[in-house]
Amino acid sequence: MSFKKALLAATVLSLPVAAQAQTMPVTGLYVGAGVGANYNQDRVQRLAGESAVVRSDVGVAAVGAVGWGFGNGIRAEVEANFRWNAVNRLSGSGSRAPNAGGNIxxxxxxxxxxxxxxxxxxxxxxxxxxxxxGAGAGYVWSDFNRVRASDATGGIVANSRDGRFAYQAIVGAAVGMDALLPGLSLTTEYRFMGTLEPSVTFVGTGDLAGQRSVFKAENYNHSVLVGLRYAFNTPAPAPVVAPAPAPAPAPARTFLVFFDWDRADLTDRARQIIAEAATNARTVSSTRIEVSGHADRTGAAAYNQRLSVRRAEAVAAELVRRGINRNEITIQGFGFDRPLVPTAQGVREPQNRRVEIVLR
Known part of the structure; x- marks a missing residue:
């Protein structure tokens, strides 16, 4: 498995689907951990023109970290890591050694x-x-534990540990789990980790007893990890607040009842409006109802004054029929002195032929 292929695979796995949400950057202290699979590339061991190849099965990788987010997308952390791979093949000088095994x-x-x-x-x-x-640097020990190859007559075995400068490159994605716990994220990532060549000492056994060889071994690792990260300073999401119900409209306190020209009798529509006024008078606990009659500017002033009073009395009588006490009602007539729509004398204006009901 080449580095380019592994990087491409991890990048594809890490690509999310675009949408319209936006996350907040990590700010302050966080902790994280992950576990997954590790592929240790074939280790080519070299010494004085001789070489050996150590091949491993896919193994396990685990990391744990404590870090700090700066609130602008940049994070820094200290990480402890562990990798294990079982050896399944050891070959040298173009031939494969039998009975290979051990752990790295x-x-x-x-x-x-x-x-x-x-x-x-x-x-x-x-x-x-x-x-x-991300990118990192540090120090990693390679521990060869009973890495061996043998036949009926003898073989070689390495119980060797050596620490070297290490470096790594990281690409991944964090999935916010704030709905479960603010600050919690599920992480998935690919890591390439390498070290400078550690020294590995092989000791002969059986017929090869007493022989000792020290090799320099390549060390390149490809890991795919899944983990969790928790940021301590993440604010809880704002609670969803139900919109306040719209206030009920205030009951009307003024009603207009219109009349035909030179008439004081009530139309069906006028009776409906008076009924609404009577209902609202009880709703708002009215203590006084003012009923004011008006006329348009046709005819003599004295005649229109009397006509406006008759109109007010007709409305008051209908209010009483609708359950309003007569002593709660005051009646007055203004003739054509207070027009709703100003007009010249002699103009018939329907909106001026009216009675105003005002709830106090």
Missing amino acids: YQYGVMGNAYYDFYNLGLNLGGFNITPYV
Whole structure:
């Protein structure tokens, strides 16, 4: 498995679906951990023109970290890591040695720096997604535990540990789980980790007893991890507040009843309006009802004064029929002195032929 293929695969796995959400950058202290699979590339051991190849099965990788987010997408952390791979083949000088086995353990400490692409607004199924990239450097020990190859006559075995400078590149994505716990994220990532060549000492057994060889071994690892990260300073999402119900409209306190020209009798529509006024008078606990009659500017002033009073009395009588006490009603007539629509003398204006009911 080449580095380019592994990087491409991890990148594809890390790409989220675009949507319209936006995450907040990590701010302050956080902790994280992850576990997954580790592929340790064939280790080519070299010494004085001789070489050996150690091949391993896919094994296990685990990391744990404590870090700090600066609130602008940049994070820094200290990481402890562990990798294990079982050896399944050891070959040298073009031939494969029989009965190969053993384990290779790697463990160390790294300092990492990351950048979170928190402002891309990516979302999948309602969960915010933040891609990130990172790089790290530190110190890792390679522990060869009974790495061996043998036949009936003898063989070689390595019980050797050596620490070297280590480096790594990281690409991943964090899926926000704030609905479960503010600050909690599910992480998935690919890591390439390498070290400077550690020294491995092989000791002969059986017919090869007494022989001793020290090799320099390549060390490149490809890991795919799934984990959790918790940021301590993440604010809880704002609660969803139901909109306040719209206040009920205030009961009307003024009603207009219109009349035909030179008439004081009530129309069906006028009786409906008076009924609404009577109902609202009880709703608002009215203590006084003013009924004011008006006329348009046709005819003599004295005649229109009397007509406006008759109109007010007709409305008051209908209010009493609707259950209003007569002593709560005051009646007055203004003739054509207070028009709703100003007009010249002699103009018939329907809106001026009215009675105003005012609830006090």
